[in-house]
Amino acid sequence: MTDSVIIRTDQLKKIYQMGEIEVPALNGVSITIQEGEFVAIMGPSGSGKSTLMNILGCLDSPTDGQYYLDDQDVSKLNRAQLAHIRNEKLGFIFQSYNLLPRMSAVENVTLPMMYNKAAAGNQVEMTKKAEELLGIVGLGDRMHHQPKELSGGQQQRVAIARALINDPVLVLADEPTGNLDTKSANEIMEILHNLHQSGRTIVMVTHEPDIAEQTQRIIAVRDGLVELDHENGRE
């Protein structure tokens, strides 16, 4: 059974030190996510969703507790090791897209490959794969546009293609539709559904119940704790 578990956390804690004051953001989060799941994380503002996502995305380390990603304990890894994990196993989609402004869509998508030991150097192969992925997210005709020449929804689609380029075991999205109008948000959700259909494991933070409703499972977070964790029944 363990071989199909992608995420397992055990009493994750995160405490921010603000001078004298300790701000607890996570107070012991234990969750398990199986391969192929599409999970929504919900909760009020300040409840610790982003903090949890950052730790799951190996952008941050927990103050206490264990995090097993794809059977590997990553809670005690150093910065360089975490960078390799992010590169090889994770795809991160941000609310604010986070594309490099002076690079074209194709260049942005290939960026993670440049830092990938196995893929780096083969420019032709990288570009081919990036173009393929941009085709899949529906940007086949915008390959060489810079972010400033693209709409928010299009930029987020570039970001999704970038998240997929190294074939990650897990896609993490922190409010991917937060900055988008309903139409663009639906387009993004459709892409995520397609990814899920093709077997990707996706964990997504959202504020919007109707978007969360589209997933298989909802984890509700409040005050740094898991308040509710239930199957959604959809799909």
Next chain:
Amino acid sequence: MKIIDVIKVASKSLTSNKLRSMLTMLGIIIGVAAVIIMIAVSSGTETAIADQINSLGANLVFVMSSFSQGGAGGGMGASTGGLVYSDADAIANSVPHVAGVAVEQNTTQTIKYGNIVLEDVSILGTTPDFTKVREIELKEGRFLNDQELERSTRTAILGATIAKELFGDTYPIGQKISVGTLKLTVVGVFEEKGLVSGVDYDARVYVPITLVFDKLMNSQFSRIAGDRVRMIYVTVDDKENIDAVILQINLLLSKLHDVPLESPDFQISTQQDIIQTQSATTESFRILLAWVAGVSLIVGGIGIMNIMLVSVTERTREIGIRQAVGATPQDIQSQFLTEALILSLVGGLIGVIFGITGSWVFSKFGDMPTVVDPFSIVLAFGSAAAVGILFGYLPANKAAKLDPIVALRHE
């Protein structure tokens, strides 16, 4: 990340802000150009001095009187007096490998031609070998001959400046000029030679040395001095024999003067010695120049560091994004270090080009001899690279230490 990609990324970010990159490189450009030009000017000056001194004649050995030894040998009279005229003959006759010997004794006199009067003119008594030994060319007429030397004939050869001042456009050969109380016939005029190690060869009058001994020494003391000479020039047939000749002259003259070898009443030096003395004076100047150039390189480096620090702050978000998709701290460090290195190397390259052109301009239009030393190019370029790494390190490290989350949140 592959090195080629690191370089591509770094050059792309540098070319995206060309004006700033140019201005940042300016310090390095000036520093490198300064190093090359300054070394070129000082080694050019040095070469020019050496050329000038060598132009006085090849393989020359200078034997000078030194009166300071007093009664070194316990003796008195002649033995304390330094060189005498017959020493020259002795050297010419008994030292092997000697190609020519010329003697010099100076005095100053007032000279006149018509109503033109020149006071305190340096009169140089010498021998026929002088032109051969010192490699000075005659413009008109001829130099002294042996007969004139033997008979103290009243003849004179004029330096270029003296000839011009006395005669202007008049043809000088055959004219009579007054030197002190004597009337001398001008038989030759020298080509211009200019100032060499502080001696103006053109402002002198050359006469037979015997004439100086007999008639031109003006003080009582000098008359007693008799046939004393100030300097004997010896030309050696081959460079390799110079040391042997010096040794032979030392032995010969010590014996003739009856002074101990270790404290002679004369001094022997070569052109090489004189060049070295001259170089020593330019050396300290050169060290000063090197410091100035070095400081400007360091200032250039600080300029790079300054801009790189600004750049790291400005691009914090970019750093965060790169880290999020898998850039390690080391990847980030290499990227910024490479940027600093490219700035300093390209700046260094432009500086080398400016330095070489600048040196050329100086020698072409500034009337300043310059010799571009290949070593100075290597030195300047190497220093620029070192400066780039040194001053790029701090900003690169700052970038590498950024926390991905903090960097991503940066506005």
